[in-house]
Amino acid sequence: MHSHPKHAHPHESAGKISRGEPSKTALENSLGILRDLGHRITGPRKALLSVLTSEHGPFTAEELHCKLSGKGGDPVTVYRGLAALEEANLVRRCDFGDGVYRYEYNSGEHHHHHIICRSCSSVQILEVCFADALENLVRQMGYSNVTHTLEIFAICKACQKTAPNT
Amino acid sequence: MHSHPKHAHPHESAGKISRGEPSKTALENSLGILRDLGHRITGPRKALLSVLTSEHGPFTAEELHCKLSGKGGDPVTVYRGLAALEEANLVRRCDFGDGVYRYEYNSGEHHHHHIICRSCSSVQILEVCFADALENLVRQMGYSNVTHTLEIFAICKACQKTAPNT
DNA sequence: TTGTATGCAAATGTTTTGCAGAGCC
DNA sequence: GGCTCTGCAAAACATTTGCATACAA
Secondary structure, eight states: OOOOTTTSSTTTTOOOOOOSOTTSOHHHHHHHHHHHTTOOOOHHHHHHHHHHHHSOOOEEHHHHHHHTTTTSOOHHHHHHHHHHHHHTTSEEEEEOSSSOEEEEEOOSSOOOEEEEETTTOOEEEEOOOTHHHHHHHHHHTTOEEEEEEEEEEEEOHHHHHHSTTO | OOOOGGGSSTTTTOOOOOOSOTTSOHHHHHHHHHHHTTOOOOHHHHHHHHHHHHSOOOEEHHHHHHHTTTTSOOHHHHHHHHHHHHHTTSEEEEEOSSSOEEEEEOOSSOOOEEEEETTTOOEEEEOOOTHHHHHHHHHHTTOEEEEEEEEEEEEOHHHHHHSTTO
16 A cells, blocks of 8 residues: 555535435435536446445445446546545545455444444444544643544354354 | 454553552553463563563564564564563554554553654653543444544644755 | 536555565463 | 474466557536
8 A cells, every 4th residue: 555645634624414305315415426526427437326326335445346346447537536435525534453444335424433343344433432532631631623433353153153262 | 464353443441550569660560461361471471571671662573573682582573572472462553544553561551642743753641531531432333342442643843844845 | 618527547554465484382 | 303484486366557449528
């Protein structure tokens, strides 16, 4: 991996964002937002957003490329599409510390975290977040624009039965 | 970056570890632990641990290699030394989401987190951790061996003056 | 028609691995 | 002396970039 100038610090400027008329689908709203930002709506991007809005992930770039086989074109196109989506705040990039980035659709409503099974790598969403108090503390220390990343690693129930002492 | 089989999930089996007689220095104790695990005490490793125990980092492999110029040998040796230290739980690897891993000495006593300035990349240690409650919740959900990573990103005081709207 | 997105190829940069020789215990 | 660690070279791998072409607006 190299320098990631635009990605150096997760969650930057993330937050609640309006997704337009609630009668529209997440896909339609997202395409609208992308268009309003001056981006073009192409086949590969529509396919990419379609997967991201229907399945919640998070997915690696490679996984996304596989899911799009044919429709999504080149892996490079997936990377560039994801970069555009992240810049538009439609996608959030997460880092499970294994050297591969993962991407998930940013509904703009709930700030959540992940419970990742160390054994089977399954991911469960955790809606609760206790870190807000921590952010407030950091603000009191004089910092601004405070955000955070929090990932939880554990052994899930199923894997405990399979390999109890992992 | 590639697959990191031994590193896929941070903080695994981390925890309070005894560092031997308190009269000895962190360096001496660490070398003892390493020796007891069947590792050999070599110049490069002594130099590496010496830096890690005296300055608290976290440092990238490249930074460590620079600090050791001459003494530390090849960058590969630094990587291998760090891997041994991490396996021995003497070093903790952290991931700031910028594509480079950082390493810091694990005193074994305090579990802490980092406040990373998005602008100048300075790192401040934050001793408080609110995530213990979160870990308990996750345990109640049926998970075992629960650990977590938490990194805080913000703009530090100094940088707020320089570029107020970053 | 004009500028953005795509696709291929190639580069980048971090981390890992293979192997012969050096060094610790 | 046996087994580990080192050093060099080379590989592995995710991600980024350059450039000519295709395509949305």
